[in-house]
Every structure is written in C-alpha cells, then in structure tokens.
Amino acid sequence: MSAVSFLAIDPLLEGDFLWTPLLIVLVKVLVVFVVGLVATMLMVWFERKAIAGMQNRVGPNKAGPFGLLQTLADGIKLFFKEDLLPERADKFVFRLAPYLSFVPAFLAFAIIPLGGDFRDGNGGLVTWFGQTTRVQLADPPVGVLFALAISSIAVYGIMLAGWSSGSKYPLLGSVRASAQMVSYEASLGLSLAAVILVCGTLSTSGIVNAQSSLGSWNLVATGVVPFLIFLVSATAELNRPPFDLVEAEQELVGGFNTEYSSIRFALFFLAEFMNTITMSALIVTLFFGGPQPITIGGTSLDIPLVPNGLEGTVWLLLKVLVFLYIYVWFRGTLPRFRYDQLMDLGWKFLIPASLGWFMLLAGQRLADDREWDQWIVMPLSLAVITLAFAMMQLAFRASDRNREAEGVQF
Amino acid sequence: MVAQNIAFGIVAAVMVWGALRVVTVNNVVHAALWLVLVLAGAAAQYVILAAEFVAITQVLVYIGAVMVLFLFGTMLTRARIGAERELNNKSWWLGVPSSVLLLGVITLALVSGFGDEELPKDAAVVSTQEISDLIFGPYLLPFWALSFVLLVAVIGAIVLARKD
Numbered sequence: 182m183s184a185v186s187f188l189a190i191d192p193l194l195e196g197d198f199l200w201t202p203l204l205i206v207l208v209k210v211l212v213v214f215v216v217g218l219v220a221t222m223l224m225v226w227f228e229r230k231a232i233a234g235m236q237n238r239v240g241p242n243k244a245g246p247f248g249l250l251q252t253l254a255d256g257i258k259l260f261f262k263e264d265l266l267p268e269r270a271d272k273f274v275f276r277l278a279p280y281l282s283f284v285p286a287f288l289a290f291a292i293i294p295l296g297g298d299f300r301d302g303n304g305g306l307v308t309w310f311g312q313t314t315r316v317q318l319a320d321p322p323v324g325v326l327f328a329l330a331i332s333s334i335a336v337y338g339i340m341l342a343g344w345s346s347g348s349k350y351p352l353l354g355s356v357r358a359s360a361q362m363v364s365y366e367a368s369l370g371l372s373l374a375a376v377i378l379v380c381g382t383l384s385t386s387g388i389v390n391a392q393s394s395l396g397s398w399n400l401v402a403t404g405v406v407p408f409l410i411f412l413v414s415a416t417a418e419l420n421r422p423p424f425d426l427v428e429a430e431q432e433l434v435g436g437f438n439t440e441y442s443s444i445r446f447a448l449f450f451l452a453e454f455m456n457t458i459t460m461s462a463l464i465v466t467l468f469f470g471g472p473q474p475i476t477i478g479g480t481s482l483d484i485p486l487v488p489n490g491l492e493g494t495v496w497l498l499l500k501v502l503v504f505l506y507i508y509v510w511f512r513g514t515l516p517r518f519r520y521d522q523l524m525d526l527g528w529k530f531l532i533p534a535s536l537g538w539f540m541l542l543a544g545q546r547l548a549d550d551r552e553w554d555q556w557i558v559m560p561l562s563l564a565v566i567t568l569a570f571a572m573m574q575l576a577f578r579a580s581d582r583n584r585e586a587e588g589v590q591f
Numbered sequence: 592m593v594a595q596n597i598a599f600g601i602v603a604a605v606m607v608w609g610a611l612r613v614v615t616v617n618n619v620v621h622a623a624l625w626l627v628l629v630l631a632g633a634a635a636q637y638v639i640l641a642a643e644f645v646a647i648t649q650v651l652v653y654i655g656a657v658m659v660l661f662l663f664g665t666m667l668t669r670a671r672i673g674a675e676r677e678l679n680n681k682s683w684w685l686g687v688p689s690s691v692l693l694l695g696v697i698t699l700a701l702v703s704g705f706g707d708e709e710l711p712k713d714a715a716v717v718s719t720q721e722i723s724d725l726i727f728g729p730y731l732l733p734f735w736a737l738s739f740v741l742l743v744a745v746i747g748a749i750v751l752a753r754k755d
Contacts, residue, residue, distance in 0.1 A: 271618075274621075333654070333656065340659070341662075344620060352666065355666070356666055
C-alpha cells in the first residue's frame with residue numbers, strides 16, 4: 182500500500198479497505214464539486230450586484246428573486262449558442278485549452294479545509310458514520326505546494342488559448358497573461374514561505390491548526406507584510422482588476438478568449454470566478470485561521486444555533502465572503518495598471534520585499550533557537566535589509582540613467 | 592507491489608510515446624506540449640514511488656516554470672500554427688548515438704550503484720522535512736554548487752540582454 186500511504190494523513194484512509202470510507206470520499210468529491218459550481222454561480226451574481234451598487238445601477242433583477250438566477254440563465258444561453266472554431270485555429274489545442282484552465286480551478290479547491298472542529302486541540306477531525314475524518318477533500322503533506330503547482334499549471338489554459346486561436350489580439354493577451362502570472366508566482370511563493378516558516382508545516386490542516394487564537398493567526402504571526410504581498414500577488418495571479426491587462430478591452434478586443442464562444446467561453450469564465458473563490462479561501466486558510474473561530478484570550482466566540490460540527494464551515498464562509506467583497510471592491514474602485522508599472526511592482530518591489538521579510542523572520546527564529554539577544558539581532562537584520570534595499574535602488578537608478586542616455590522613452 | 596508495477600508500466604509507456612512525439616512532431620508548440628506530457632509522467636512516477644514532495648517540485652519547476660517560459664519564448668518569436676517544414680536540421684541523426692550513449696551511462700550507473708537491491712516492501716514515505724534535512728545537511732555543498740550554476744546562468748542572461 183505504499184503508493185497511497187501518503188494519503189493516510191486523513192485517518193479515514195488508514196486501515197483496511199471498507200465501503201463506508203469509499204462512500205464518504207465519493208460524497209466529499211461530489212459535495213466539493215457541487216459547492217464549487219454553486220458558489221461560482223452565486224459569486225458571479227454577487228459581483229454584478231455589488232458592482233452595480235457601487236455604480237448607482239440596479240444590476241441583475243429579473244431572473245428569480247433579486248436576480249439570483251441570472252447566472253443560470255446566462256449559462257443556459259451559452260450552452261445553446263453556436264460553437265465557433267476559427268478557421269486558422271489549431272483545432273486540438275483550441276479545444277483543450279478551456280479544460281486546462283477549468284480543471285485546475287477545481288483541483289485547487291480540494292486541499293482547502295472547509296470546516297471541522299479545530300477547538301481544544303481537536304485538529305479539525307470530525308466523526309461521520311463511525312469514521313473519523315477531516316472536512317476537506319484531500320490533505321496531502323505537501324498541501325500548499327500543491328496549490329502553487331496547480332496555479333502554475335493554470336497558466337497553460339490561458340497561454341494555449343491565446344496561441345491556438347490563430348489571431349493577433351488573443352496571442353498578445355495570452356503573452357501578457359503568461360508573463361504576468363509567471364512573474365507574480367514568485368512573490369506568491371515567497372510570501373507563502375513565510376507562513377510555512379512560522380507554522381512549520383506544509384499541510385493546510387496543519388497550518389489551520391497552528392492558528393488557534395487571534396494572536397497566532399498568521400496575519401499577526403508573520404507580521405502583516407507577507408499577507409499584503411500575498412493579496413496583491415494573488416490578485417495579479419487571478420488576472421483580476423487592477424491587474425486585468427490580460428483582457429484590457431480597450432487594447433486587446435477581449436484578450437486571450439476573443440475567439441472563444443459558447444460553452445468553451447463559459448468554461449473560461451467559470452474558471453476565473455472559481456479561481457477567485459479558491460484564492461480567497463486560500464488566503465483565509467493561510468492567514469486568517471480558516472475554519473477556526475475568533476478566539477481572544479482563551480474564549481472563542483460561539484455562533485448561536487449552529488451545531489459545533491458545522492460552526493467551522495460558517496466561520497470559513499464568513500471570512501471568505503469578506504475577501505470576495507474585497508475583490509469586487511478592487512474591481513469597482515481601482516484603475517488598471519500600465520504594463521511597465523505591473524512588471525516594476527512585481528519584480529522590483531514585491532519579490533525583493535517578500536524575500537527580505539522572509540530573511541527577517543528566519544533570522545528572528547534562528548536568534549530564538551540560539552537564545553541570542555533579539556534586541557541586537559533585529560536592528561542588525563533591519564540595517565542589513567535597508568542597506569540591501571538602498572543598493573538595489575541605486576542599481577535601478579543607474580539602469581534608468583543608462584536607458585535615458587540611450588534615448589529609450591517610457 | 593503489483594498495482595505499482597502496472598501503473599509504472601502504463602506511465603512509462605505514455606512517457607516513451609510522448610518522448611518519441613517530441614522529436615517527430617513538426618510544430619514547435621506541439622513538441623513542447625508533448626514534452627510537458629513526458630515531464631508530467633516523470634512526476635507521476637515519483638508519486639508511485641511515494642516521493643510526493645519530489646513529484647510536486649517536478650510539476651512546480653519543470654511544468655510550471657521551465658516549460659511555461661519555453662512556450663512563452665516560442666510564442667513571442669516563432670508561434671506559427673500548422674506544420675513547419677524546416678524544423679529538422681541536417682544533423683538530427685547525431686541525437687541517436689548521443690541518446691544511446693546517455694542510456695548506456697545511466698544504466699551503468701544504476702546497475703553498478705544498486706546492483707540487485709530491491710525497494711523495501713512497504714516503503715516509508717519520505718517527509719519533506721527529511722528531504723530538507725538531507726539537502727541542507729550532507730548535500731549542502733552540491734546544493735550550493737548547483738545554485739552557482741543558476742547564478743552564472745542569470746548573469747549570462749544579463750550580459751546577453753545588456754545593450755551597452
């Protein structure tokens with residue numbers, strides 16, 4: 182059984198083969214898939230409604246109560262539209278690309294702890310039908326690295342969609358997208374490294390378990406900076422405003438998906454919103470304790486009328502909603518970045534900043550282990566980081582001067 | 592171990608097929624995609640060997656970064672759709688002896704290194720922590736040497752791209 186034993190961190194899968202665990206896993210897969218789809222549908226509605234509110238419009242209000250069924254109606258419409266295949270397209274890759282962006286969006290959702298009882302050192306375990314398990318589809322020991330790997334695979338969908346369309350604008354859009362996603366993946370990974378350093382584990386349930394009180398939430402434990410870097414990089418990784426240069430309508434017609442229509446277009450659309458939800462859930466898991474209740478000084482807030490087993494899910498939902506609103510808010514208020522600003526922010530600021538902060542945290546922990554005096558170590562590390570930052574700025578200024586001397590204009 | 596052997600056989604067959612397609616297909620982007628399949632197959636083999644950290648690193652580094660940059664470069668420079676006639680150059684057959692030589696060297700190294708040792712029946716999962724203890728402990732020097740290779744590559748790229 183060594184091939185599957187790395188899954189055995191979920192106590193459900195230990196021991197002999199039984200039908201009940203298999204059924205529970207199947208039900209979990211189904212629930213995660215359906216919840217993902219329904220949440221995406223509601224997210225589209227939420228985004229349109231909230232944006233409409235910010236712009237003094239009404240938004241969708243005809244289909245169903247409060248226009249809730251608008252997305253369903255749009256989906257059905259897209260299903261029945263004609264499926265166009267451009268003459269100059271690369272047929273196979275053109276058909277493959279939507280799935281390459283849709284499937285990763287769902288895969289990443291599998292490692293997010295969706296609930297469970299994390300209080301009193303319970304570790305998020307719940308008992309269903311006499312089986313102890315986690316409220317999470319999979320809990321691999323490589324946890325968050327899986328999410329990173331999945332988000333790097335998601336680049337393929339967008340890149341190949343643009344290339345295989347066989348026309349100029351989609352190609353430009355997808356070249357922009359892949360450059361952007363590859364650049365911001367670096368700072369995403371580096372800010373995530375700070376979380377891993379503080380928690381000492383890669384598994385998502387382990388990370389949630391380490392954040393048992395408000396003070397030990399990674400937001401506080403890693404010192405806010407990695408969270409801010411992660412939020413900005415995640416927004417860029419999702420290609421959402423203000424980083425939506427991928428589909429800048431004024432410049433690119435529609436971006437990588439210009440040539441797509443019907444259900445294939447719907448798959449891209451679905452993947453985009455699904456990714457937003459997954460990324461929000463990941464932020465909550467990494468920095469805000471996931472399904473952990475808000476605990477101050479040993480007493481945790483209790484939601485009345487909700488049984489303990491479900492309370493984690495309610496907390497997760499509330500926290501994720503905050504971030505979903507923040508993403509909509511970004512879209513409603515922030516103007517789009519220019520391309521060189523985007524690259525400057527990523528390479529010249531976010532990556533060095535996340536690396537510097539990671540070194541600072543590592544230094545602090547090393548000093549802790551060796552029992553060095555923190556009052557000497559911290560100022561010293563800060564001085565080194567400031568020096569490195571100043572030298573970097575000098576290098577940037579020198580290269581800017583060289584460019585100006587060459588007559589390159591920006 | 593029977594299930595693993597069957598899985599290994601299937602994945603290995605897919606990898607060999609993919610590797611053959613990489614060199615026979617006459618479109619650069621398609622060739623790159625077949626290479627992605629081969630690399631994904633390698634990751635799958637690592638999973639079968641219960642080395643899931645190595646597998647996920649394989650996906651992260653080779654599929655997620657190297658191949659994406661490769662495709663990116665290809666798309667920027669010569670992203671034609673359809674077959675290209677002049678994709679094979681005249682000395683393509685040189686690849687045959689060099690790959691046979693490589694196969695020989697790897698086989699020799701594996702046989703002389705491991706002989707007829709067998710994998711333990713129930714292989715314990717090597718945790719990420721153990722791997723990092725190895726990398727940053729006994730293998731620190733080779734790790735540094737590899738980092739210097741990357742540093743040299745970066746400096747080389749800067750030298751090439753600088754205009755003055």
